[in-house]
Amino acid sequence: MIWALVNNEKIEATPGARGTCPICNGKLLSKCGAVIVWHWAHFKDENCDSWYEPESFWHKHWKMTFGKENAEIGIEKEGKRHIADIRTVQNVIIELQNSPISMPVIKEREDFYGERMLWLINGEDFKKNLSVKDYWEDEDYLELKSLPRPPVRWVRRSEEIKKEANGEFFYWKSPRKSWANVQRHLFIDFGEDSLFLVQGGMGTSQIRGVYISKEKFIRKYGGDYEYYRQNLIDK
């Protein structure tokens, strides 16, 4: 976690500090090393959220952009408790995902947070596997036709589809298949000025979507774009 409660205030970790978990009230120790993002950890590595993912600079940067009052929010539902990465002022949950995640956990998280959630995933590690490709001019065309995914309507002339969808197509080598049944809007952060909003084919070798500027995204959900831009961290 980036923030612990210290004297009832959300405070960032500093060396040697102690705090309380705002979600479970457990004791937290600060973890402040040279190469890790400074964060808080529960004693004995017992995290109160089974979906916990190690903090990264990428996580922290996004959380800070939306402000500590809107980040790391405990949500309780039907006896279960989880920590939403970001809950915007409009009550939209933004789930940040940096590492690979299994299909059942994706579904669990979507069910838990409901329809007012979206995914923001870090594409830094797999962007090298994406390339723009015109399937229709090479042998992939036949292979494509026999696949259950993407939907049949994709198997048409590429120019027509591009016009219709007004989006970008990528060929995704070794796609992260666990995302294939994602049900919520999903944005990929490739570390550029825009996010890629996936419109189809997530988790398959043909992915389609449009670019949305980060400025527009952040402003729409009540974040601080100036903060985001000024604090881009050199990873």
Ligand SMILES: [Zn+2]
């Ligand atoms: Zn806790």
